[in-house]
Amino acid sequence: MGYLLQLSLCLLCLSLHSPLTTSSPYPNSSAQLCHEDERFAMLEFKNSLAINVSSSISQAYAWRGQVPYAKTASWKEASSDCCQWDGVTCNPLTRHVVRLDLSCGELQGTIPTNSTLFTLHHLRSLNLAYNDFYPSRISPKFGRFSRLKCLNLSTCFFTGKVPLTIAQLPQLASLDLSQRGYEVFMGLEMPDFNVIVRNLTGLRELYLDFVNVTSEATKLSSLMNLSSLMALSLLHCKFSGPLPVWIWNITHEINLSFNLFTGKLPSMVDISKLSQLTSFNLSGNSLEGKVPSWLFSLPSLKVLSLDFNQFSGQLTISEDVASGSSLMNRSSLMSLSLTSCNISGPLPTWIWNITQVIDLSYNLFTGKLPSMIDISKLSQLTVLDLSGNSLEGKVPSWLFSLPSLKVLFLGLNQFSGQLTISEDVARASPLTNLSSLMALSLSGCKFSGPLPVWILNITQEIDLSNNQFTGKLPSTVDISKLSQLTFFDLSGNSLEGKVPSWLFSLPSLKVLFLGFNQFSGQLTISEDVARASPLTNLSSLIVLSLSRCKFFGPLPVWILYITQEIDLSYNQFISKLPSMVDKSKFLQLTSLDLSGNLLDGEVPSWLFSLPSLQMLNLANNQFSGQLTVMEDGASNNTTLLDTIDLGGNMIQGSIPNSIFELVSLAYLDLSSNNLSGDVKLDMFCKLKNLEDLILSYSGLSLLTKSSSTISSNVTACLRLESLGCSSCNITEFPDFLRTQEDLSYLDLSNNKIHGDIPKWAKDIGKDSLSYLNLSGNFLTGGLDLQWTNLQFIDLHSNMFEGPAPIPPPYASVLLASNNRFVGEIPSAICTLAWLEILDLSYNSLSGEIPRCFKNVSDALSVLDLRSNKLHGTLPSSFGKCDSLHTLVLNGNQLGGQLPPSLLSCQGLQVLDVGNNNFKGTFPYWLGSLPELQVLILHSNSFHGNVGTSKGKHLFSKLRIFDISNNSFNGTLPSSFLRCFKAMMNSTENRGKLQYLGEHYYEDSIMLNVKGLYLEFVRVLTLITTIDVSSNKFKGEIPEVIGDLVSLRWLNLSHNNFIGHIPPSLASLRELESLDLSSNKLVGQIPNELASLTSLEFFNVSQNRLVGPIPQGQQFNTFESNSYLGNLGLCGNPLSKKCRDDEAPLQPPPRMVQDGSDSKIKDTFGWAIVGIGYGCETTIGLVAGYYIVIVRNPVWLLRLARRLKNTSNRLF
Structure with missing residues (x-):
């Protein structure tokens, strides 16, 4: 109450009683005393x-x-x-x-x-x-x-x-x-x-x-029957059904909140019966329809709460109510709360007449806040919560000058711009001195610019997270003004610089979130703060998050004194964790996340015996040595530890038996380590609460063959929700899976499982399984995906046969490449409303692409059908394809022309239709796709000139352009090449490893590089290439190519280019491969090309070049076959010597400093693959499997060494 x-x-x-008193005016002393029996x-x-x-x-x-x-x-x-x-x-x-x-x-x-x-x-x-x-x-x-x-x-x-x-x-x-x-x-x-209640007929107030x-x-x-009832409160009493009509006879207070009432509020009532109603609360029910106008005309109503219902429509007042409503002038309503009611439209102007509390959070309100208002009407307003709507524009200054405002929540809206206060408000506002504002939340908007100084005058809670604030935090502040600050959240912005020491000396601060910013440097405390700070003993700070910033250096010892939750994940902290600590300082620590750093050494055993610790995440570090979970003589059966994540380290040895004493453990991740030994599932039976077990790539071998007794014990004791056993040397489906009815995540990929999927497997997580990964095995037979809630399905690289699988209705990802599926693509795929990624590549599917693809999911972002036997033409429409960013149809028998309806796919980044039978002229209109980065048309029947329309910014983001092996002719227009703006910036992505593709799907393309056809997986935006080879281009090579300074590979071979090699090519400082062979080029090889220190492949054979070959640097590594067919060339490596008057010139001075090549290496991160994944295991396969034309590939050995070093550094 x-x-x-x-x-x-x-x-x-x-x-209701006669006059009462605790003292009496009567002279009789006995009358002044209470009765003895009552006193006793x-x-x-x-x-x-x-x-x-x-x-x-x-x-x-x-x-x-x-x-x-x-x-x-x-x-x-x-x-x-x-x-x-x-x-x-x-x-x-x-x-x-x-x-x-x-x-x-x-x-x-x-x-x-x-x-x-x-x-x-x-x-x-x-x-x-x-x-x-x-x-x-x-x-x-x-x-x-x-x-x-x-x-x-x-x-x-x-x-x-x-x-x-x-x-x-x-x-x-x-x-x-x-x-x-x-x-x-x-x-x-x-x-x-x-x-x-039937007998208590005189009740006037009832609270239950x-x-x-x-x-x-x-x-x-x-x-x-309670005709005298004035106040009724039945909060959370589980009543259901429509609201009874008689409640409108209750005169003063009605609270039926958090029940199960349904239906609508009456559109009209007799307001005279409710003239004394002061409080009305129907929150937390299932009421629907519009909020009726009469509620806002009740003359005595002070508190109105309708939160958490299913109302709809706009918040309006009828003309009759508006003309008589006090809300239009001055309201009796002191508090209005309509949280989460699905109400839409603009904010009504009359809400600013509510005097104390306005809460319209989590609705669908739109529009802007008024730029000016009569502040005198809001002089008593203490709470304003408009968070979780779609309000936009700037936040008006007057909000920060309300004299009584204590709580202001505007987060999760579309507000933008800088957070400023007008001069008038700044002069009058208490924020310039000491604000009444105690709590401010502007999280999840689009505010930008520096943090305003007056923010630090807010006294208790500040939440500016997930905006676009920039700049640095002040190095010093008046701490006395922040003595009551308990909550401070600046996470998810672009703040930079060092974190100032004063943040760790605020006496009342309990929660500090600074993660997901650009803060950097070492985490230190100044000497003054260190002397005064409670962190040296026991801090008031109980939660600290500095996740995903750029902190480096040793992990500061005082960090470990935070009493409850510590999150320093994904920085660059180094050093070892202390082998011994005073555990009395960690009695309240519940969560410790140090994942994604550079911590090394052994994982200290004391971490596993902290009495309150529930979550320990040390994943993705460099911890090594053997794992010791229990200290000598210690017992772990009283710990609360329920989550351990040690994945992505270098921990060795076997799983210690003491880990099975952590009886509260529910989540265990040991994946991607260097563990060894065999694991039997019955070892985990002691962990009665275990729900998630991740052992993938741990080095452990999971034994699935066991005696019937052990198997039945495992079946009875384990009830998992997640099981990750990728690369665990499993040879058959683990039998214990038969009874895993609650499993939602199952990963058995990259094992040695042979044969058909057992029939009983359909009962594994029948109603709960959402993630299934069986890729990289030797599974055969047909496939029937009967799991109704399956969302992620990865079946690639098996030997499944028969028709392509039809995913369940909620599937969002289907990866089924590299199998033996035959027949047509099932049209049922078009009905999957949630489908995002569909990869059926490298199968034997035939027939046409279903016409129903025009109805395919709006969410579809990846469609990969390469290397099948599909024929026919493309569907005339791909429907609403705004989300589609990768379309790969390479290696089929598709024909006809590319449909202009592809222009509706405005998010398309990768378009690969190579190795088909497409025809027609160059589809210049593709240049209007604003995000297009990869265009591959090679090996089709395109013809005619290459060019663009007169539109601006065509192909502006293109990085990979391959139109080789077609019948294009005419000149290569300079105006066309000038459109490739992304290739003109050599520093745009330097040092930033950006990949195309989704989290679950890796974009891959086949490119002719340096004489070899290679498949590139995880296509980096750093790759830039132009391949127009094997066409009928003529004329001179355009000088403008020299402006494409980020080009790595350029192939103009097998055309009819004439004239000289342009000296402007020497500007391509990142060029690694240059193929000009089989043209009609004349003159000398420009001596400037000798300055290209990244050049690893050079071919000008079968031209009409003459004169000396440039010497020095990379040209000393090229062999004679790079120059075959040019009878007029002389000098090394050819046997023909030059005359004295045509002796090779020395290379010109280098235009870049030594070490530029190392910069390129630092950003060179693409992976070349043949079969499988990863650089180290596949270089040999590339050399043996993907070589189409071999010309003494010495460069490949250098490339292999460089890729190995790069992969070790990046992956």
């Missing part, structure tokens, strides 16, 4: 209970204005007049105790049936609220207070049933049995609700919040 409601209850009770009874009652000054109930309600104190402490044996005691009121005439108020009295104990409390027969008002009488039951003797008019037993932890004798209180006008504030308790039942009143026989209609 709120403070105002309790006050009204007290006034009601006082008005109250002393006995006091002595039967304890006083608990630290009672959680008293502490919880202190903030409500009800200051707890031990009222019975003043009751003394020597005090003869009990009418003078705290909480006691006597009748001035009879001196009987008629009112006892011990609410918030810090009492603790039980009230048995024989308690002397029940001898106070003259009581008219009894208030025991907010004390702790657990596990007492409400005694039937409470029904013997025949004169009782007010009974308040709320929030006392009573249990059991409410006795029927309560119905025997004929004069009862106010009854409060609520368990308010302790919702989880729910220990009080009222199965005789109908009987009790969180009392279990529902049963099959319970009927809300029982309350119809």
